[in-house]
Amino acid sequence: MRFTSEQHLDHDVVEREFLLDEIPGILWTPAAVSAPAPLILLGHPGGLRTMYPRLAARARHCAAEGFAAATVELPGCGDRPRIAAADHARADLRRALEAGEPVDDDIVDRLVLPLVDAAVPEWRAALDALLRLPGIGGPVGHAGGVTAVGVRLAAVEPRISAALLYAGSVVPRALLEEARQVTVPLLMLLQWDDEGNDRQRALDLFDALGSAEKTLHANLGGHTGVPQFEGDDANRFFARHLR
């Protein structure tokens, strides 16, 4: 892990960009901490530059609660080499959504399964490196991003103690089986009128998750309309489970 930049945000948060085997990432740490900070891995749909304002806002919110936050670019996204098969599948998905057609399982599998297979080992490697840094301690939470990546990570990575999932419906059927293996406390956010996700499939995913403590927060509105108070709820959820 090689740091490439460092800046302060509002004096309260230190933001450092890094490269981990050529994968770009960002680490945010509260400027003033005594004990090692719990770490929240911030998921996103791919494209760190585009997502930066929203990620930085979430990281600031984490830091206000005393949490460090970190993210890495997804395979095939942002400045990383494209993955032709994923681009084809994404174009097929967009065509289906624009035509108002149901999204068939084949498109979802072609789009999401290779991404999950490639991304999850990278996030775990990032976790190895991040947890070796001074000032960062376990336990670890994972929040948001591609739903299927969050499910696989929560299922296979024992260092993750709590997870917040966005209730996406673009989840391969095979991942529903993996969802049953998830046992950590979960908070799932669902946008009731999400134009890009099927509500019933999202509810089916919530139902499938194996955790004994799981909570769904559904709010009226479209994909990007998550109310601001859910950020506070997320902090309290992680505070309950990471402290």
Next chain:
Amino acid sequence: MRFTSEQHLDHDVVEREFLLDEIPGILWTPAAVSAPAPLILLGHPGGLRTMYPRLAARARHCAAEGFAAATVELPGCGDRPRIAAADHARADLRRALEAGEPVDDDIVDRLVLPLVDAAVPEWRAALDALLRLPGIGGPVGHAGGVTAVGVRLAAVEPRISAALLYAGSVVPRALLEEARQVTVPLLMLLQWDDEGNDRQRALDLFDALGSAEKTLHANLGGHTGVPQFEGDDANRFFARHLR
């Protein structure tokens, strides 16, 4: 309104029992307040004596946030004269649930519509009396209890500024129409494995409510398994809307 008893709970909360035209009720107020306290009407399924421990716990939680809380007995419940038709319908409902049969609309209508018709004017009369007391000020929230009573109250009582509803499914079809008239901010609590409520009908009710701000909190577990942290979430919900 005639007060019949007064006691302190933990020095922090004053609990007063009252009679309002022979309807028993309880008022809890924070012992130390300067400004008039917003009031939360605490709903329940009927039977103040049986429900007292849970109601007092919720009232203490309200008082910790600076809210007054009050409740009145439902028609035909507790020490109030029975209503034969409602008792018959309740017995029919119990038989259907025990036999694992679907609860037909006729039973729900016979059980719930007369209760809603009788209870809502009483709660509004209680509100008239409570808001005349020193130390109690608007705005008013309504929390829990019989779902259909909460829906009707939120739809017709303009002094209610925010409502927390339990996601019951024993709601007459006619109330789904009234639900569309509700415009105040809502928090609905749904128990994912509620043995006495149909999940899909509860989700349909959430969908039908007309409010522009509505949030569903669904938690794993049965009817009485609402997690303790939902009490804090409820206080924050009311603090957002009643202050």
